[in-house]
Each structure stands twice: as C-alpha cells, then as structure tokens.
Amino acid sequence: MNLQETIANFKNYTDKMYSLQMAVEMFNWDMETGSPKGGISAIAKYMGILSSEAFGMSISDEMNVFITELQKNENKLDDITLAMLRMCKRDFESSKKIPKEEMRKYIELIANSGEIWKKAKMENNYNMYAKTLDEIIKYKIKFIDYRGFKEHPYNTLLDDYEPGMTVEKLDIFFGKLKETIVPLLKRINNSTVKLDDSYMKQHVSKETQEKISHVLMEKIGYDLNRGMLKQSTHPFSTGFGKNDCRITTDYIENDMLASFYSVMHEAGHAIYEQNKMDEIANTILDIGVSTGIHESQSRFFENVIGRSYEFLESIYTKIMGLVGENLKDVTLQKLYESVSLTPIRIYADELTYALHVMVRYEMEKDIISGNYDINDLPKIWNEKMEEYLGIIPENDTMGILQDIHWSQGDFGYFPSYALGNAYSAQLLSYMQKDINVIECIKNDDIVTITKWLTKNIHKYGAIKTPIELIKNISGEELNVDYLIKYLEDKYTKLYNL
C-alpha cells in the first residue's frame, strides 16, 4: 500500500470512530433532553456497546499499523493528517492497557449512573448514590493502575482533559489563587459595600426566559441554523460536527440569571465548535482541543462579555421589556452588581468560581490517590466550602450532589473550568492589543471579537495543542496572573476596596 492509500484508509477508519462517538453523543443528547424513562437501561446498553467499539478501534492492531506506517512518513504529512496521527497515537498509548471488557462494563455503569445521581440529587440522598460513586472511583483508580502515571496518579486524568497539565502545575495555580482570591473574598465580606442579587430572585416564567435565551443567542452570533437550544437538568453543550452544535439550559422560575448565564456559557462552547475550519468538518479533529480551552471560550462569552457593564447596557432595555413587573426596580447598575455568594458552582460569579473548583480539585487529588472514605465526602466538601468560600451548603443537593461530573466518571475535568477562566483572562489581555474589546461590546460588534477568537483558537479545532495555541497568541504558557489581576481590578472597584 502506498502512502496516499494508507492516509485514505486511516481517514476512513477515524471517520468510523468519530461516527460511533457521535452516535453515543446522540443517545446522550436524547437521554438528557427527555427520553422515555423505561428505555434508559437499554439506551445505556447501546451506548456501552458503541463506546466500547470506538474504544476498541482506538487501540486495535489496525490502529497500531496506521500509527507505525504514518510515523515513518511524518515529514510527508500535511498538518491535518499530522494532527490526526498525534491524537490517535496519544489515545492509543494511553488506553491500550485497559482491558476492553472492563471498559465496556465501566461505560455501561456510567450510562446508568446519571439517573441514579439525578434521583439522589432530587431526593437529597447522598447514600442512594454513594455505592455507585464508589464503583466509579474504583474503576478510575484501577484504570490508572493499568495506564500508569508520572509523579502523581491524578496526572494521568488531568492530562486526558488538558494535555500537559500536572498536579505540580495546578498546585502552583491554585496556590496563587488561594493566596490572593480567598483574602480578597474576606475583604469583600468585611467591606461596607454589600452586594447581593436577592432582588433578582423574582418570578420570571419559563416562556419569558426562553425569549431571553433567544435574545442572547442572536446577540452573540450563535447560529441556530447549525444549533439548537433545549432544556435539561444540567446545562450542557454537545455537537455532531461543526454544523450541528447544540446547547441546553435549565430554567429556574425565580432566578432568571441562572439560565441567562448558562445560555451565554453554553453558547460560547457552541460558537467555538461552529467556527472550526471546513477542512476538518466531521473528522476526529472536528472537536475542541481540550476542556480548558473549551472552557476559556464559554467563560469568555459568559464572563468577559456577558458580565461586562457594556454588554448588560446593550441588552438592558430589551430584557427589561420582557421580564415585566416583578423586576421593574432592577436598574442597569443593579443588574451589573448582581453578585452573590452561592453554594452552587454553575451559578457562581467570576470571583468565587475558581474557589468552587479548588474544593473539587483538592478532593479529587485525594480520591484518586485512594485516600478517601466514600461516606466522609459530603462532610469534607462542606468543610472546604466553609474554609474557602465561607459558605456551608444547606444540604447535599446544594453540596456534593450538585454536579453531574463524577457520575459520568469525569474526574480530572473540574480543573479545566478554572483553567478556562485563566485562559480567558490571558486571551483578553492579548486580544486588547489587537482590538478594542469594550468598544466592540458597546457597539454591538461581537462579531469582531468572535473573528479574533476564530483566527486564534476556533478555526484550529484539535489541530494544535493547547500549549501551542496559547503560546502562539501570548508567547507564554498558561499564566494565572492575568486572571488574578482581572478579578482584583473588577472586584476592588465593585466593592470600593
């Protein structure tokens, strides 16, 4: 077989892998947006079989041959093929040691555990979920045993989501945040200025909130011809290639900002996915490069744009026209200042967000090291929440049961959220050298911002690594100082410190 044939076969092979992954995503989308309850275990079975099939393909002898053959000719490959090779090689080397049958069982466990978590959360009953969570953790630990690790077992999981990320780097990252943001939060709590958003907690119907979602999506350029909004328990984004990138939100009738910022956030993910270059459409590169970079885009839309005074100014009249009487006293300034401490991560403001993540980071590090008692986790959660945020969750539904991630086996994922915040502040800093970001937001010109992001991030999909992307833009690796400065500037001003 000549090189061109090998490349063509390799691409057909990866297209098949991608199609299987898309099928699993589709079953998941269907399930999360309201499939019949009675069929969930069957859907879980199909997802298990198809994921296992995709996984099997990623570690097959056939894949091994492709990798070997293509590596021999690396200097003759174009960028896209090279990126595909890099991705496949990484997956091959990280996964080939996990027995396929164990992986299949694990995937089936995961497919069923979402419902168990949902029920436990609804009934505020951690015990109902503890056994499943423990099984998931034991699989994660066992898989790391198979896969091996460098320095710290948790590194293996971190690297899955953010290539190159380590406990060593994150200890420094969160260490700096702990040194700066935890004291800043204490100063805020002691400040004479008292901000909260309780005046926002008024009834706004689901129908009105849906209209608000559409105002936001149109405003920021989320293309609904290639996307769609639905409702689910936990807002998420997913996609089936760059031309079909979907999001969900959850409407809380006495807290319209919850969905407001969920939509900004998830649409940010979707806009990233929609703006990849056509050359990689529907290939294995037609995804975001890492969860950290993905989160930087969602956070950019949610926070840098969505929580800016100028953005809120630009939509204030329209939104107020929709929400009606109950919120008529909310001025633009009040909307902007609607900051509150919340025990719920997904509703957290920019300042405390990373602290929510820090709680999870520290817990995961211990859990994955095997240093945990499944029954103690709720208590540890609450203790850390009190120490870093000064909040004790009322109950486990508001505490350890709030996130879907662990029920999906996504350990190592949470740090990405904080990385996303840090990347987005770093991007903002460099973006401002090229364009006047605030003026763009003021002038309803989000498209100029999106173009910058497309040129530097979106278009590449998974062609470049996170480190390449951020170095190309800023000449340095991820640096948490930009985020700290951004938060200190914004919040010392807000609270008159």
Place this chain on the structure above:
Amino acid sequence: MNLQETIANFKNYTDKMYSLQMAVEMFNWDMETGSPKGGISAIAKYMGILSSEAFGMSISDEMNVFITELQKNENKLDDITLAMLRMCKRDFESSKKIPKEEMRKYIELIANSGEIWKKAKMENNYNMYAKTLDEIIKYKIKFIDYRGFKEHPYNTLLDDYEPGMTVEKLDIFFGKLKETIVPLLKRINNSTVKLDDSYMKQHVSKETQEKISHVLMEKIGYDLNRGMLKQSTHPFSTGFGKNDCRITTDYIENDMLASFYSVMHEAGHAIYEQNKMDEIANTILDIGVSTGIHESQSRFFENVIGRSYEFLESIYTKIMGLVGENLKDVTLQKLYESVSLTPIRIYADELTYALHVMVRYEMEKDIISGNYDINDLPKIWNEKMEEYLGIIPENDTMGILQDIHWSQGDFGYFPSYALGNAYSAQLLSYMQKDINVIECIKNDDIVTITKWLTKNIHKYGAIKTPIELIKNISGEELNVDYLIKYLEDKYTKLYNL
C-alpha cells in the same frame, strides 16, 4: 470453541449489529423531529457509515462462520437462537452480493434525499426531486441485479418486507380488491346517501389536538413511560427496543381527524413493539416480524378499534369537551360517518385505503422492472388515482410527492399497508371466536383485546415468521376475503346500499 461459547459470541455480535441499527434509528428520530438544518448532511454521513458498518457485519466472514457453526447444531438450539440464526442467514444470503461501498453510497444518498423530497413536496415541485428519485430507483434495480430474483425482480423487494410475498400472490390479492372494492366505491358514489367529513374541517388548535392525542394514547394503553409522542412532517413510529417505542404525529389545524387517526395508527405499532416478551429485549429479535404484520397491528388500532361506532361513543363526550365551539354540531353519528374520498393515502378511510396502495403497487412493479420514464410518473399516478378512486390530485404535493417512502428507498413496502388491512380483518374474525370484541370496546376494556394480540402476535417479536403466526391463529395463510367481507358489511350498511 464449544457450542455455548459460539452462541454467546454470536449473540454479542448481533447485539453490536442491533446497537448500530439503533444508532441509525436514533439519528433518524432526531432528524425527523427537528434537528438543525445545517447539520443534516453530516448526520447523513454518520448514518451512512454506521448503517454500512451494520450491513458489513451482516455479510462478514465472521457471520458466515457463525451461521455455518450454528447450522451444524440446529437441533440443539433453543427457539430464540434458532430465530436469530434464521434472520441472520436470510440477511446474509440476500445481501452478501451487494458491494459494501455501493451500499454505503446508497445509504448516504438516502439519508440526504429525505430533505430533498421534503422541500419538493413543500414547493410542489416534482422536478426538484426527480433526479434523486431516479438515482434511488437505479440503485434498487442494480441491487436486485446483484441479489438475483425469482420470477419477477420486484419479488426480491417484496420478500424483504414480507417474507414469502410475491407478485403472483399480490396480483391475485389486488385483483380481488379491484373486482370488489372498485365497484363498491362506484355504487357508493352513485348512492343517494352522501357522506363526507367536511363538517370536521374546522379549526382545532395544536394544543387541543395534543390533548386529544393523550386521551387516545391513554385509552388504548400505549405506555408513555416506555414511549413518547413528538411532531414530524410524516407521522411514524420507531423504537429502541421494547421499552422505548416512540411515535410522531402531525397536527393539521383544520383537520383534527388527521392526527386523531395517525396517533391511533402509530400507537398501534408502538403497542405491538412494547408487548414483546422480555427474553428478546434489545436483541435483533426485538422488532416486529414484518411490515405487513406490523401494519396489521396499527390498522387494528386505527380501524377496527378506532373507527368503530363503539370506540367513538366511548370517547365522544371527552373529545367534544376539548374541541369546543367549532365542532359543536358534530354528533356521534356524524363523527362515525365522517368518511371522505381523499387524494392522501395516510388520511384515507378504510374502504379506499387499499386502492391507494394498489396505485403504488402497480407503479412500483413497473418501475422496478425498469419500465418507467421518471418524468411520466406524476401523470401515471394521477391517471391511476382517477381510474380506481375517481380522484385527480390537485397537484403533485397531493399526488406523487405525498409519501416519504420512495425517498427512503422503500420500494416494496407499500403493499404491506394493504396486507396489514387484510391481516387485521382476518385477525378480527378469529379473535371474535375467543372474545367479544365489540363488548370489550364498549366497556373500555381494550386491554383484553391487547392481551389476545400479545398472546398471538406481539410477544413473539421476530421469533416466528408471518406465515407461522397467521397459520397458528387461523389455520390458513393470508386471505383477502376477510377484508372484503368486512368492508362490504360496513360500507353497504353506512351507505344503505
């Protein structure tokens, strides 16, 4: 490998095939119930790849080995394994001659052609669709060339949907209908009694029609914990195993009976699927045995139950309470007599339904023989409609463009609808020997009817062949005389002939 291991491997293998088929169904469900327009060609690509994969598995060397090994031990196999073997062998032998790559291209064509058909139908523009339809037909003919046929090329397609069905049998079947029902229809048209349902063509909102759907579904025992109703352009039913059987309808605001009978029909399909025995859940046998038997169940619920005076009586008050002023003059008798000639098959009454199918049967027979000019088809359609039904469709949207089937490559499928009518009349005749069907309907006791159907049909899924099922019940093969008698009795009474 011992026999038990071979059986276990065979079942894992077919489970994988089934999961791939379910994934294709899920993409289709998603697409038909409203996926983003921009992503459809990508979804089509995934469907093409996964269908092709499932198809490849059905004709692989591995499958050949399973078939050979299991056949050697046929006398040691239980009924379920035997039925799986029979099904796989049938698929293997019918398909192994089609080149995989051509099948992949065909599946991709099909996945895209639904949208082309939809647009052509919406814009009443047959030409927009003619080229695609012609391509599909050429594939069908070419595939029959590969596969071979007995007596008539169309037989190969008929047998796909209804094992054992042939042009010879259907010529007799439709011949008898032509001899009896076409003249009966002429007598009706000359009768002094003039029935029509124009008084039903009043505005009923989509929301109200949704409520009516739920009244019907509850009434006939369609389990929504294991099912779901959505909207799509063309009503259909689909499923992901016996515990997740879904249906769609389409609401026409000035024709509530359209959706009324679509829901009865599709729920009939779903009830069949939901009542299969647990032993075959989520295996390749967890499907209906043939399209004809499937249609017999949907037609039973739609016609035998749904169009009976007693059923309409039992829900009359509830329905009239929902529809409000616009239909206040519709008495129960008028509701029962709401019969009309329509150019649209899916809205046809029981009497003319088989004649609609006859138009398609005769055309398909010619088309598949290669005796067609793609540009003449609309004209031929209209001529046959006039000859058999005395109706000339106003335009192609109401004529040749009305059905989705050809755009999905489903040639050979239409006769099943007429077979369904005939089977259902035959079943009714034998059911009445065991239970008092009319009393059951009167007493809101649909469950007794469903139990009879479950015992004789539903529970078997694809374990028994259609011929076995109908012979077990009635001691004879399909016989169109029961349908003719049922229609003559009902319609001579209705029209006082």
